[in-house]
Amino acid sequence: MADRRHEDDGILDVLVLGGGFGGLHSLYRLREDGHRVLVLEAAPDVGGAWYWNRYPGARCDVESLVYCYTFSPVIDAEWRWSERYAARDEIVRYLRWVSERLDLRKDIRFDSRLAKAHYDAADNLWNFETEGGDRYRARHFLSAAGPISAPIMPDIPGLDRFQGDIIHTARWPEAYPDFAGKRVGIIGTGSSGTQVIPIVAQQCEKLTVFLRTPNFYSPARNRPLTDADHQWWQQNRDLTRERLQQGRRWGGGDIMLDDEINDAMFEPASNFTTERRREIYEARYANGGGVVGWAFADAMVSVDANEEAGDFLREKVRDAIVDPAIADKLTPRGFAYGTKRVTVGTDFPETFNRDNVELVDVKTETLEGFNERGAIVAGREIALDYLIAASGFDALTGALTTIDVRGKDGRSLGEIWADGPQTYLGISVLGFPNMYMIGGPGSPSVLTNVVMTNEMQVEWIADLINHVEDNGYVRCEATAEAQNEWTEKVGALVRGNLWETAESWYVGANVPGKPRVILAYAGGYTAYKAECAEISAAGYPGYRFTTENGH
Template identity: 55%
Template sequence: MTNSEPIVLDALVLGGGFGGIHMLHQLREMGLTVVALEAGTGVGGAWYWNRYPGARCDIESLVYCYSFSPIIDDEWSWTERYATQPEIVRYINFVCDRLDLRKDICFNSRLVKATFDEEAGFWTLHTENGDVYRARHFVSSAGPISEPIWPDIPGREKFKGEIYHTAKWPQQEPDFRGKRVGVIGTGSSGTQLIPLVAEQAKHLTVFVRTPNFYANANNRPLTDSDQAWWMQNRTRIRERLRTSEIVGSGDVFMNEGMLATRLRKGDEYSENERREILEKRWQFGGATMPRAFVDILTNHELNDEISGFLRAKIAHIIKDPATAEIMTPRNIYFGTKRICVGTNFYETFNRPNVTAVGVKKTPIERFSEKGLVVDGKEHEFDVIICASGFDALTGALTVIDIHGVDGKTIKDVWSKGSDTYLGIGVAGFPNLHLIGGPGSPSVLVNVVMANEYQVGWISRRIKYMRDHGLTRVDVDPDYQAKWSQTVKDVIQGTVLVSADSWYVGTNVPGKAKGILAYAGGMVNYKQACDAAAERKYEGFVFS
């Protein structure tokens, strides 16, 4: 049922994931009238949609969760080192119910249009099903990695078999038994999905476009002693997260000796010592390799050495040399794509029912009625799975018709570059507050921790406005330009300047190339945001 008159709110929150429900809770605690819109039938955000086989987080579950609520801390326990998608969704539902948030979330409500009324100082927001809202503040927590993209391959509609996207997975699990399955993509989703589909399928063919570096998760159940250790050390670990001594990508249980190397340059060790350090991290599991030494992204020779170490692992694990070569990243620096974390990924390519097809030099030409055509050869399938990634950081908003001052759309404004101020505001879009937006570090750090910080910062700014009788906040274009330059400057002198991945938007045809996230780390980011807040939110224009 649609509302006949616009529902008037202090704030509307977009998204029912980690950031969205925390923002909803925070604003409600401040006494604001607020509603959250969620396109799905339940909470979870990206985790609601990404329910493919094997989906799990690559940040350790103990720190991939909220820290703002003692109630949640006391009443929830994780079961595995890296939580599965179902457990993460159960956690978000638990939080939602425990804090009584569900009554203020509108499900099956996909936002399609948002227009800022300059005279009234309100946003008018329309959903796909016809509901209309008017809100003073529009907070987007649509998710930095939530807008899926299909492979840029013609003829998809011609395929007569089953076709799925990992980020649009059906609620009823498909049955792959006895079927010929093709998978396009070997990024994070493909890495997790491929081993499990291979166990079911009659034959699995993996089309490898740009192979990536990979680490074994070394996942395991969390024991009673693990839980006791966590209760005893939780406060200390969270403080170390805030100072980036650890990041949660495999280092929560890491001993001090292994952690210490992250502060030293690679050339402070001998070649044999470096290899021993890398081997220990490989065996320990998780995405711990990027922090083995302090200068991995700035020392090209060291980066090459680490890349070589990981390439040797591929050659050792995959028995067929030709297949190993297809799966080996070449001509890219380690760290210019997000390292994938999974279980039995490389080992899966030793199965007799699994084939890898390299399509970097000879791309997939088209879909056909029976499958996919590569180099003139038709590969026939019953099922095709596209693990083809996302339009990261900007896509979740550019698919919405968002109009700011003078009718400018956010899609047009970001068509030449995803400029923001502090990853939180966009010039010309008053009272639009971003969680996990471009120019923030969200996708390069523990995103839940980054979300928590931004939720708190945005809430304090809204309180500042209310306390001072202010109703409108916009971004000073000069400050936005300076921050955008800072985001670009941070990667100078690092291997990230050569990135050719979703980090810079090159996975989306036509998208402006440029670093999408702030790569200076969470500590530096918080310092910049806190400094602006201390100077009465310098760079923002209030009225």
């Protein structure tokens, strides 16, 4: 281990924001490289977004065998997942165990919510202040706050008048509410809503689901992992990870999928007969996970291929729901498959067959607002004891724009990104020297297996920081030309295809006033990794490095 630390002057080499997957790996890697590192985590424990998302039914929609670290042989050898799709509690246990097994906790400050991060151009240092008043200084600032860590509440008139309890799924109370005999309303049928609705429906007297836009849905087919599964994993782990790196597997329900079925995704749908395409859709649906619509290479290019996948899933909704009128309301239409996040769960459509579940389509029955007792819908009052807001996040940008982050010219990141985020590689921002982002806008982030992309970015950023320190530089900053070219590339990737039609949180459409631009790099993990590797191999073109004397 090289010791790159400066004299013990109370200045950190790197301050890392966030104690989730990206933050823990960053701490481990940078500390191994000899840097003085500290992690700030707002929660009382590790877990990142998973710590807060403790709503009932919270579960990953990427298979647990590949939703985990690959950088540590120790972790690989000793951890054993219990289910195909890990539940929230198991993911948090995993991260807590990693933090203990790798002796990371001593360098994490819990219950420390960052309020300010200001770059001092005179000292070439970042100055930090937490909401509790703690202050730190560091040469480098690495944000691993995560792409979905800033929850938003629905903007509905009178919501502040409601006298019942309001719970956001991303801020679920540790003391679990007792819904027995209670009337519960839920706003939101995205990923969180899809998972929480079937559970709460079993616990409460009456559940009212307020629906605006139904999403495409696939069953997870979750199950306990058996000894045979773990034996298969030991035999196929390296090959599976290699295929993931090559883009030949995604992990959303396909790592054990038959090769012939999986490999169809590298060919256009028109290469197959109608009957064979149906067989492939059925095989993917039976296998489980959010992989049905990605059956063919032109899923986001060909309107016909996309519509066929959508029709298949619409048919499955109609098959699952007894009442045709309710099935019609829950049938997604008016947008292309994949342009909104595909939801994955267990018994979601079937839940609407229950007698104690009411579906309110707010596009046909206007949700006028709330009063003290509940919701007012098309002139009638729906009395509620609890309201659950499964209303999502200010994705990719909100984690940093909700903090007072200011660059070398004193301008805030929120101001800089007012018309849409601009970044270099989704990692760096012009005017913010020595600041790096994991899972930031302009990176593949939420359009990939986030843990896998996080690992790649952690290693790349650590190499960049080492390059800065080993060469005696005091500043590392993206150039305007490189940032403009990358931002243009991110936008160009969705032009002329179905991504361009998106009206979802992928483009910020769920946040009033947020610019409508694609927030993530849509070229895929493999292409992104190759671009980053080419840049590092060439000595980091696109960055301007400055020494103490300004050269």
